Amino acid sequence: MTKQGSPGGTNLDPWYDNYADRTAGLSASAVRALFAVASRPEVVSLAGGMPYVSALPDELVTGALERVMRDQGPVALQYGSGQGTPEVREHILEVMRTEGIRGSIDDVVVTTGSQQALDLVSKIFLNPGDIVLAEAPSYVGALGVFKSYQAQVRHVGMDAEGMIPELLLEAIAALKAEGQRIKLLYLIPNFQNPAGVTLSWERRLRIIEIARAHGILIIEDNPYGLLYFDQPAPHAMRSVEEEGIVYLGSFSKTFAPGFRVGWALAPHGIKEKLVLANESAVLSPSTFSQSVITEYLNAADWKGQIDTFRVMYRERRDAMLEALDDFLPEMSWTVPNGGFFVWLTLPEHLDSQSMLPRAVKELVAYTPGTGFYADGNGRHNIRLSFCYPKPDFIREGVRRLSTVINAERALLDTFMQSTPAVMPLDRGVVNPPANIN
Numbered sequence: 001m002t003k004q005g006s007p008g009g010t011n012l013d014p015w016y017d018n019y020a021d022r023t024a025g026l027s028a029s030a031v032r033a034l035f036a037v038a039s040r041p042e043v044v045s046l047a048g049g050m051p052y053v054s055a056l057p058d059e060l061v062t063g064a065l066e067r068v069m070r071d072q073g074p075v076a077l078q079y080g081s082g083q084g085t086p087e088v089r090e091h092i093l094e095v096m097r098t099e100g101i102r103g104s105i106d107d108v109v110v111t112t113g114s115q116q117a118l119d120l121v122s123k124i125f126l127n128p129g130d131i132v133l134a135e136a137p138s139y140v141g142a143l144g145v146f147k148s149y150q151a152q153v154r155h156v157g158m159d160a161e162g163m164i165p166e167l168l169l170e171a172i173a174a175l176k177a178e179g180q181r182i183k184l185l186y187l188i189p190n191f192q193n194p195a196g197v198t199l200s201w202e203r204r205l206r207i208i209e210i211a212r213a214h215g216i217l218i219i220e221d222n223p224y225g226l227l228y229f230d231q232p233a234p235h236a237m238r239s240v241e242e243e244g245i246v247y248l249g250s251f252s253k254t255f256a257p258g259f260r261v262g263w264a265l266a267p268h269g270i271k272e273k274l275v276l277a278n279e280s281a282v283l284s285p286s287t288f289s290q291s292v293i294t295e296y297l298n299a300a301d302w303k304g305q306i307d308t309f310r311v312m313y314r315e316r317r318d319a320m321l322e323a324l325d326d327f328l329p330e331m332s333w334t335v336p337n338g339g340f341f342v343w344l345t346l347p348e349h350l351d352s353q354s355m356l357p358r359a360v361k362e363l364v365a366y367t368p369g370t371g372f373y374a375d376g377n378g379r380h381n382i383r384l385s386f387c388y389p390k391p392d393f394i395r396e397g398v399r400r401l402s403t404v405i406n407a408e409r410a411l412l413d414t415f416m417q418s419t420p421a422v423m424p425l426d427r428g429v430v431n432p433p434a435n436i437n
């Protein structure tokens with residue numbers, strides 16, 4: 001028997017027929033597949049979303065580690081509560097207050113990165129076939145989780161102010177007419193991954209109203225909110241709506257992802273289920289990581305450190321925008337006011353996925369847009385990350401990318417001129433012919 005969504009034919013894995021149906025939704029993300037290639041030193045990687053942890057002073061981290069081991073070793077090395085330590089939850093409330101959120105430590109669940117919070121929320125809400133509404137495009141890691149629970153993702157269009165409420169209403173009406181069950185509305189309101197845009201305050205309020213009216217739970221995923229450049233993002237949606245939102249946060253971008261500490265702030269009933277799901281998944285989130293983070297937040301000027309990150313990432317954002325202006329003036333791209341990403345739109349006949357091997361040959365890596373859609377869109381988009389390479393490298397990376405894009409355009413132009421009758425120019429249908437791949 002062939003598993004749903006898997007190619008048929010022989011498979012050398014002897015357990016092939018025994019896997020659960022949900023494994024058909026598991027596939028390596030484009031980002032992960034790229035890591036191996038992009039980590040070669042000669043490649044400028046504009047692909048991964050890795051925070052630049054080298055900007056953290058060593059002594060801040062080693063000091064926290066040493067104090068944890070010296071003062072609370074036996075506790076820090078022990079199992080802990082499935083909800084997380086009260087100390088770190090207290091700090092999490094303090095972090096969230098900076099974005100206008102008030103809550104109680106009872107409503108916070110500490111998770112193994114916010115990625116695990118996404119998994120737990122999906123586990124407790126999604127049955128196979130349920131609908132999740134998400135921005136177009138959306139975070140590849142969330143799409144993977146939704147797919148692994150056999151949910152269907154429907155994308156809702158965005159512009160420079162984030163998700164468009166009228167399109168959300170249209171999508172809800174269409175899905176309801178089809179008899180579909182919409183369970184979640186997944187949003188990354190600040191400096192979105194991958195598009196870099198921020199949801200305006202007016203739209204936050206309107207979307208909350210729409211979700212409330214239609215009984216749809218909002219997942220507000222906010223790992224980048226404190227990393228703003230020019231002005232702070234509007235307050236979190238959770239600052240004005242408590243019952244209808246599960247808010248997700250993380251220390252990955254403002255401190256370090258290696259500790260794998262994130263959290264969910266949830267309405268009481270949902271929180272209870274999240275704790276049970278967390279216990280069944282990991283027993284307890286890492287006590288050691290939580291202790292180090294608590295110690296770091298107690299002793300270090302963590303707000304000052306976030307300011308340092310903001311200045312550094314702003315410089316890198318500026319380097320990327322300037323390079324795009326200089327080398328790819330005919331393309332269009334988003335202008336992020338924070339976070340890690342710029343979303344580049346290529347002419348429609350260029351395919352970012354098939355172009356990638358040629359880019360890597362030219363020693364630059366990026367993430368093709370298709371990974372950020374569950375429906376095959378994104379072929380003429382590219383996500384460019386400016387978080388990791390230094391400004392000079394970003395400029396060189398964009399220059400290399402421009403040579404690849406220009407060569408690709410020239411080649412396709414030549415080909416199209418010589419065979420005008422057989423090359424349809426409709427959106428998304430042109431695959432470069434095999435002889436020029």
Ligand SMILES: Cc1ncc(COP(=O)(O)O)c(C=O)c1O
Pocket residue numbers: 049112113114115116139141188193221223249250251252257261262
């Ligand atoms: C939008 C978004 N959500 C969640 C995550 C997961 O972050 P972590 O599990 O490190 O907290 C990421 C990581 O890149 C992200 O970009």
